[in-house]
């Protein structure tokens with residue numbers, strides 16, 4: 001791989017303006033930040049007369065589909081792509097099936113991201129202080145002098161949704177004064193704050209609720225209750241009308257319990273491996289996940305463990321968590 005350089009806003013904009021068929025890649029198991037930031041970027045590029053495609057290795061979940069209305073979405077790169085870039089992707093593995101693009105003729109030329117861990121795989125515009133990629137895309141828009149685009153309500157809503165999503169409605173410790181200033185600018189532009197909060201956080205499908213009930217009753221805790229975990233087989237995720245997607249928010253149930261320092265959800269996938277999500281109140285869980293080829297943020301990270309037995313995956317990660325907790329207290 002060639003050496004990857006840090007990009008300025010101006011340099012990034014130059015490259016974005018020079019293409020006609022950009023592909024904006026987002027990560028597997030797409031969340032509000034990657035879909036919202038990716039969609040907003042696509043709307044900006046469209047306003048410039050380009051024909052962008054939002055490329056998502058997994059389907060955009062139904063609850064986020066409103067963010068991509070009117071945008072070309074594909075699960076692969078269009079053949080005439082002349083610039084590919086990633087948004088909210090910290091590591092090649094987060095591209096899932098599309099990881100093989102790295103190093104090839106369609107290798108992403110730019111990564112726009114806000115994760116701390118991982119080595120950049122392309123020239124990059126990375127700001128780990130940004131709570132969401134939505135903040136970076138907003139700043140890109142301002143740097144482009146494109147404030148006229150604030151008249152595009154769908155673009156504004158997409159950015160507000162991105163920030164809401166990664167800050168947990170401004171509740172997480174990544175929320176900074178800069179985050180709130182950008183949110184205020186988006187509100188000035190007419191973002192549908194209450195409607196977006198309701199859509200993204202306060203409306204659940206019966207399947208999600210069922211997943212949360214299972215998380216509340218089935219999870220276990222180490223003595224003292226500081227570490228809580230939930231291990232789920234494929235079958236448990238699909239019983240009683242649930243789908244694996246319904247478990248995306250289940251980890252919040254564990255985290256919300258008083259005294260929880262670290263929450264872990266280990267889920268068997270269809271590929272015979274176990275996807276693990278971690279949340280913490282302070283421990284750097286991205287470092288824990290990095291040891292297993294994953295990554296993320298200090299307080300929210302994930303990795304894949306190569307076993308189809310979620311109990312075994314949980315055991316392996318619990319050992320790493322306990323060790324890390326011991327080190328921080330030593």
Ligand SMILES: [Mn+2]
Nearest residue numbers: 033088133166
């Ligand atoms: Mn993000």
